[in-house]
Amino acid sequence: MSGCEGLVRGREGPARGRNGPVRGRQEPVRGRRGSARWRKGLALSWKGTVRGRPARPPDQGFVTAETAVVLPALVLFAMGLVWALLAASAQIQCVDAARAGARAAARQDPPGTVVETARRAAPEGARVAVSREGDLVHVVVAAHPPGPDGLTLELSHEAVALAEETVGAGG
Numbered sequence: 332m333s334g335c336e337g338l339v340r341g342r343e344g345p346a347r348g349r350n351g352p353v354r355g356r357q358e359p360v361r362g363r364r365g366s367a368r369w370r371k372g373l374a375l376s377w378k379g380t381v382r383g384r385p386a387r388p389p390d391q392g393f394v395t396a397e398t399a400v401v402l403p404a405l406v407l408f409a410m411g412l413v414w415a416l417l418a419a420s421a422q423i424q425c426v427d428a429a430r431a432g433a434r435a436a437a438r439q440d441p442p443g444t445v446v447e448t449a450r451r452a453a454p455e456g457a458r459v460a461v462s463r464e465g466d467l468v469h470v471v472v473a474a475h476p477p478g479p480d481g482l483t484l485e486l487s488h489e490a491v492a493l494a495e496e497t498v499g500a501g502g
């Protein structure tokens with residue numbers, strides 16, 4: 332078949348389509364396993380039907396390419412959300428640790444006990460600082476959130492409490 336491969340041949344004569352000779356137009360032909368094959372022609376046209384159903388366009392591979400581009404972006408976005416949740420959790424732990432340390436310091440617990448109380452509630456690797464200014468005790472807890480080291484972020488919280496020895500002492 333010189334130059335007419337894949338075209339339907341009538342009993343005699345040149346290749347013919349359903350309504351006459353094929354001239355520069357592609358028509359769908361039912362192939363094996365339900366897929367549509369396209370006849371050779373000059374112009375792209377897929378307005379035809381295959382046995383009463385609309386023919387599928389020849390650009391089915393674009394969905395795979397678009398998915399391959401979008402999927403890594405979605406994975407990075409999900410990883411960012413997980414990191415943000417871990418950072419929020421570490422911040423909440425810093426708040427709880429500072430409050431626990433401030434309560435212990437306000438009760439006049441020894442400084443070592445105050446620091447140990449705050450460290451038990453703080454995230455791993457947190458720094459605890461205890462100070463006193465007059466009647467107030469200050470406890471500061473600072474930590475780095477879990478996750479990649481490239482995303483450096485320091486989370487901290489300061490809690491202040493009134494020392495119990497000064498409560499009720501009026502002057």
